[in-house]
Amino acid sequence: MTVLAATDLHRSYALDGAAVPALRGVSLQLKAGDFVAVTGPSGCGKSTLLQLCGAMDRADAGTLHLDGRDVTALTDAELTRLRRDRIGFVFQFFNLLPTLSLLENIALPLLLARRPESEAFAAARALADRVGIGHRLRHYPAQVSGGEAQRAALARAVVHRPVLLIADEPTGSLDSENGRTVLELLGELNREFGVAILLATHDAGVAASAGRQVRMKDGRIV
Numbered sequence: 001m002t003v004l005a006a007t008d009l010h011r012s013y014a015l016d017g018a019a020v021p022a023l024r025g026v027s028l029q030l031k032a033g034d035f036v037a038v039t040g041p042s043g044c045g046k047s048t049l050l051q052l053c054g055a056m057d058r059a060d061a062g063t064l065h066l067d068g069r070d071v072t073a074l075t076d077a078e079l080t081r082l083r084r085d086r087i088g089f090v091f092q093f094f095n096l097l098p099t100l101s102l103l104e105n106i107a108l109p110l111l112l113a114r115r116p117e118s119e120a121f122a123a124a125r126a127l128a129d130r131v132g133i134g135h136r137l138r139h140y141p142a143q144v145s146g147g148e149a150q151r152a153a154l155a156r157a158v159v160h161r162p163v164l165l166i167a168d169e170p171t172g173s174l175d176s177e178n179g180r181t182v183l184e185l186l187g188e189l190n191r192e193f194g195v196a197i198l199l200a201t202h203d204a205g206v207a208a209s210a211g212r213q214v215r216m217k218d219g220r221i222v
């Protein structure tokens with residue numbers, strides 16, 4: 001099944017009255033269970049592409065289908081629901097909510113989807129154990145290490161069983177050992193849950209662990 005089908009995506013940013021082109025016609029397809037790494041120099045458009053593919057932003061031109069739905073035809077509310085229910089996110093700086101415990105952070109996607117608290121917390125606990133942070137659930141994000149925070153973010157990203165996981169430099173702020181752990185977990189979640197992963201990285205070693213690599217330059221795939 002095709003999870004993501006992007007065709008000829010364009011996106012420019014407006015800055016001081018001028019248009020800064022970030023994507024100049026990118027096409028990409030991911031099927032269920034694919035693990036794709038996007039590489040390329042700083043400023044080539046990796047994060048812009050991931051934001052579009054995660055339904056966090058809209059393209060200026062081109063078409064995008066996510067989980068079988070034509071994103072360009074969705075209202076903002078429908079886009080928000082698609083993002084909440086079908087997509088998971090991992091970022092370089094974790095983006096955990098500082099006022100919630102790790103348990104609450106991990107359960108959040110299920111709570112936002114109005115699932116019963118008992119079910120949401122049970123699922124969060126099980127995934128926390130799976131990624132090795134079951135003993136840190138009462139801690140707040142400021143009270144855990146970077147590696148633990150990113151493992152919590154990974155658990156949060158898949159707790160609602162998304163079809164697509166967007167990971168922008170997920171190892172970029174971790175030391176090499178923690179980076180390796182997070183990368184291994186990504187691969188395991190990819191295989192166990194069949195979640196498709198679209199990951200951006202500068203690091204050739206990180207990219208090598210993906211099933212497929214896509215290289216970008218100046219807003220295009222090369």
Ligand SMILES: Nc1ncnc2c1ncn2[C@@H]1O[C@H](COP(=O)(O)OP(=O)(O)OP(=O)(O)O)[C@@H](O)[C@H]1O
Nearest residue numbers: 013015020021022041042043044045046047048049
């Ligand atoms: N909000 C913005 N306003 C103006 N220009 C922007 C904005 N966001 C990104 N850009 C520009 O768009 C281009 C692509 O940026 P993007 O963040 O997608 O690159 P990237 O490949 O993720 O880079 P990095 O590896 O440094 O994270 C860059 O030239 C950048 O300067």
Ligand SMILES: [Mg+2]
Nearest residue numbers: 046047048168
């Ligand atoms: Mg980036």
